[in-house]
Amino acid sequence: MLSHKSKYALKALLALSEEYGNGPLLIAEIAARERIPKRFLELILLELKNQGVLRSRKGKGGGYVLNKPPDLLSVGHVLRMLEGPLAPLPCVSKTAYEKCVECHDERTCGIRLLMKEVRDATAAILDSTTFADVINRSRANRRGERALTYSI
Amino acid sequence: MLSHKSKYALKALLALSEEYGNGPLLIAEIAARERIPKRFLELILLELKNQGVLRSRKGKGGGYVLNKPPDLLSVGHVLRMLEGPLAPLPCVSKTAYEKCVECHDERTCGIRLLMKEVRDATAAILDSTTFADVINRSRANRRGERALTYSI
DNA sequence: ATTTACTCTATCGTTTCAATAGACTAAATC
DNA sequence: GATTTAGTCTATTGAAACGATAGAGTAAAT
Numbered sequence: 001m002l003s004h005k006s007k008y009a010l011k012a013l014l015a016l017s018e019e020y021g022n023g024p025l026l027i028a029e030i031a032a033r034e035r036i037p038k039r040f041l042e043l044i045l046l047e048l049k050n051q052g053v054l055r056s057r058k059g060k061g062g063g064y065v066l067n068k069p070p071d072l073l074s075v076g077h078v079l080r081m082l083e084g085p086l087a088p089l090p091c092v093s094k095t096a097y098e099k100c101v102e103c104h105d106e107r108t109c110g111i112r113l114l115m116k117e118v119r120d121a122t123a124a125i126l127d128s129t130t131f132a133d134v135i136n137r138s139r140a141n142r143r144g145e146r147a148l149t150y151s152i
Numbered sequence: 153m154l155s156h157k158s159k160y161a162l163k164a165l166l167a168l169s170e171e172y173g174n175g176p177l178l179i180a181e182i183a184a185r186e187r188i189p190k191r192f193l194e195l196i197l198l199e200l201k202n203q204g205v206l207r208s209r210k211g212k213g214g215g216y217v218l219n220k221p222p223d224l225l226s227v228g229h230v231l232r233m234l235e236g237p238l239a240p241l242p243c244v245s246k247t248a249y250e251k252c253v254e255c256h257d258e259r260t261c262g263i264r265l266l267m268k269e270v271r272d273a274t275a276a277i278l279d280s281t282t283f284a285d286v287i288n289r290s291r292a293n294r295r296g297e298r299a300l301t302y303s304i
Numbered sequence: 305a306t307t308t309a310c311t312c313t314a315t316c317g318t319t320t321c322a323a324t325a326g327a328c329t330a331a332a333t334c
Numbered sequence: 335g336a337t338t339t340a341g342t343c344t345a346t347t348g349a350a351a352c353g354a355t356a357g358a359g360t361a362a363a364t
Contacts, residue, residue: 002240002267004353007252010263027310035254040354046311058310059362075266088154100159102187110290111162114227114281115154121273129266138262156322179341192323198342210341211331 006082008036009044013078017070017131024063051081075134076126086126087119158234160188161196165230169222169283176215203233227286228278238278239271
């Protein structure tokens with residue numbers, strides 16, 4: 001399960017992606033739009049800024065902006081930043097590999113082979129999906145729903 | 153990431169699956185074989201017993217036994233028991249659905265659509281894999297390794 | 305100078321994690 | 335039926351993470 005923090009982060013980044021090119025967004029604006037506790041969101045955006053995902057400007061006309069276009073920012077990248085490795089076990093992580101101290105033989109450990117499958121499936125989805133993709137799929141879905149509604 | 157508890161549980165169940173049909177296994181025996189802290193393993197096996205996955209017998213010749221054959225016990229079933237839903241967000245869980253309080257429109261939420269994909273991929277793997285499968289794949293892998301070694 | 309808005313540090317109550325400990329109880333065996 | 339073997343149950347513990355909340359501070363426009 002994702003933490004609330006990560007979920008909020010994804011929603012905030014999605015809002016910032018939708019607004020990309022239209023100048024900065026206020027924390028307060030994002031908090032209101034996505035119904036996220038404002039003070040908590042501040043911390044989250046600050047962390048994303050320190051990690052290089054966001055840029056900010058203080059004072060009037062300030063706010064937060066994506067540091068690069070939404071089609072160059074993958075969900076997997078952000079989640080690894082906030083939650084750590086996508087892998088269910090450290091011994092199958094590509095980005096944060098660690099040996100299981102109790103394991104006799106990693107190469108033939110059945111649990112490991114299975115968890116590697118899970119990791120690969122998860123990473124395939126999350127690393128190939130950018131925030132631009134998320135927006136597009138959401139829009140496609142909205143259109144689909146409307147079409148469905150009209151067709152009744 | 154799985155907790156140590158879950159990892160230990162899977163390894164213990166794997167040991168019990170390998171021994172299925174050969175009478176009960178002692179906690180101490182499993183702990184030694186899989187290098188799991190014995191006292192911690194007691195708690196884990198007790199929980200698995202209370203959940204109906206294991207059966208135990210006290211006294212001499214006692215120990216733990218799987219409650220049903222390893223080809224009828226899926227990894228997904230066990231993990232849900234110990235870790236809760238496989239889904240990254242409660243709003244995409246099939247077994248423990250919950251609405252996100254802050255969400256405006258669940259049907260078009262892009263984050264949700266993406267996480268549903270992840271959930272489905274994960275569940276497809278873990279629900280279709282039994283402990284018998286894990287053993288078989290591990291054995292196949294061992295044979296493969298040996299063959300590879302010989303072929304050099 | 306003043307307002308606006310982000311920045312940083314600290315704190316807090318709760319829960320989970322990963323064990324550890326000890327007393328207890330059931331079941332074989334001798 | 336005493337004794338050993340081995341699982342059962344409750345409690346505790348220390349550390350860390352979770353999910354905020356609070357307040358003082360600082361940079362940048364107007």
